[in-house]
Amino acid sequence: MARISDPTRRAFLAGTGAAALMPLASALRAGTPAAENVLRIGATLPIAGAALPEGAVNLRSVGEAARMGLALAEEDAALNAGLLGWSPELAIGNAPGAGAVARAARRLVAREQVSVLIGGYTTEEAEILSAIAEESGALFLNVGATSDLARSGPCRANTFHVEASAAMYVDAILGWHVRAGFRRWHFVHDETAEGEARRARAAAGLEDRYWGAEVVGASVARRGETRDTAAVLDAIRESRSDVVFLLTDWQAQRDFLSHYEAAGLTAAVVGFPEPAAQTRDYYFTLSQVAPAAGAGYRAALWEPTLDAYGARELNTRFAARWGAPMDPAAWSAYQAVKIAMEAAIATGSARGEDLARHLAREESVFDVSKGIGVSFRPWDHQLRQPLYLVKVNPDASPSRELPALAARASLAGELPAIYMPGTEPVERLDQLGDIRRSGECRA
């Protein structure tokens, strides 16, 4: 069971203990041989506390999903790695906000002696964890920050990204929609560096790869500025776009969609899928605030209704363990533990630098239940992987029962397609994201 750092230990333990254990966990613990080697893993999660910034309130469900993914990963790793003489020790720090992330991470490294850090739910958090990993020699696995800015520039040798990059999500969304006939694009972004970077990447994607499509408009929407929203709606109407791409954060997407629906605009809308915009709860919110415009297609890192490649088994184990679908944030946290544990077994070492060197090798291939062996790109340490297209259910139910939660969205597609005999699998995966070797890590 995960050990929890102060100050919310009691709350974490209560949450974990409430869930019914599936037969597997108990069956396995009884027969697991005593481990000779221990891998200490620390995670910083934005779960609770008054310090959680207002704008990050939706990260609670992301943090909770990640906590459940980590717990299942620890249980699976206790069995799997236990067969080979290894065991995981997981410590979770509640870290609502960047300052708390820094304090929690330093505490995890110093007190708990973790050699693996998992977290990064904003760009700022990812930067902090990355810097602490470089200082301490720990391995940092980013499971939530999509920023391309965090993936370019000087090499952070100990930082690896399980979360997909913004460029990967943008490419997936452009590819799906252009092939479906959406050619006239209107971008809506915020005025942050991140928002501008997403817009630039989307525009470049259309220009470089999809000559039949064009940008017919781009608008800046400042959060909470309703006058901006009215102007943006006018601009969209005038641009006669057939698809609107919201490159803003989850909150601005939600608010904009409610105005968009009320304005009676009919162009399709697709939103940038940051982790907080990939949860079942968020999909339900969209179906409520904008039953037409909010119930479109979205990109996702993982989909709990995915039913192939061993995904069925993983999704089922998670659902049985927690009574909830495996949201993408749970999947990325789960895989981070699995990848770290497998690196430890492969290298025979729990040292962060050794694990990082193993992950950077092109030959180090991991099974993340997506039906194809995946690896980290040597130049920017981004995990190559397929993404999914999901359709939000406009008739989603508020019920918290598992089938109702699962039915809030459904799987519509996969990119790139996994079953493509005759093509080179790594090249296939590299079709998503920036394949210019912009990162400065050495292959």
Place this chain on the structure above:
Amino acid sequence: MPALRMPRPRMLALGLAALAGMAGAAEAGAHRIYVANEYDASISVIDPESGETLDTIGISGRPGEVRPRGMAVSPDGRTIYVAVSDFLPGRQSPEDAIVAIDTATNRVLRRYRAGGNPERVAISPDGTQLWAALEATAQVVGIDTATGAEIGKFQTGVETEGVAVSPDGRHVLVTAETSHTVTMVDARARKVLTHLLVGNRPRDVVFSPDGARAYVSAEIGGTVSVIDVAARKVVDTISLGLDSRPVELNLDPSGGRLYVAGGGTSAVYVIDTARAEVVEVIRERMGRRPWGLSVSPGGERIYTANGLSDSVSVIGADCLCVLDQFAAGRGAHSVEVGVVDAR
């Protein structure tokens, strides 16, 4: 169900010599192909000469909810054992069973309660023990075929899948998909001997005829691991390519050739076991996503169950080419060869 008609060389009639490799097989026997159809909850019985579907055996009245997957054939060839479960890998249900089918009548002889979502099954050389990989509980279970009693149950890694019994009946090897391990059980002492790390997401395992080696396919790793059974070590790893996604594998009767179904490339990889090298890749006219693979008792034919084509590809061992395609049911998962008495 008619066979898929495709131009093909004349298939050789299989005489007595062809069956000699099957221990205890009836001299007057002829063989049939049995295909587990995962989404039809049925077993297709196919005439290997004509490709005609002779019978379709219903495993459950709930296709889409209950699925047959891995199969094994008894040493005399007259009983087909099928691992049957529901589609909920985390749940144990009454459907979780090993179903025994009599090849003479195509009727279900018996259901062995297995528990734990059995995915694949193996039979001991003397026919007295069944071993089933229990996916839901990460265990392998041994069952006495005469009494149905449990012989033993042992822990493996998460998502147990492939299982094989050594020719001398002593060792049971079991793969686990998420731990990338093979667990070795001593079936006589009834204890776990060791766990070996193999390629990513190991699926199937098979012993060499002399029991000295075992071969393990790894779907995501795209490899075949070679295990020295006596030393309990992985001594070689043969790469088939990252995209090959190998699943079932089987040896010819001599043990000189290892055939591996490549689900990702719709190919069959042929490995020379002495050289531990891929010597041929059969792609042309192959069905889509071959998952199951079996070799005829004499070694002349290789059959693959093709999950996306709902078919069986027939490969000639001489030409290493596809000779024919037979229709099967929906989601052909595994294929085995059974013996029926000459009428």
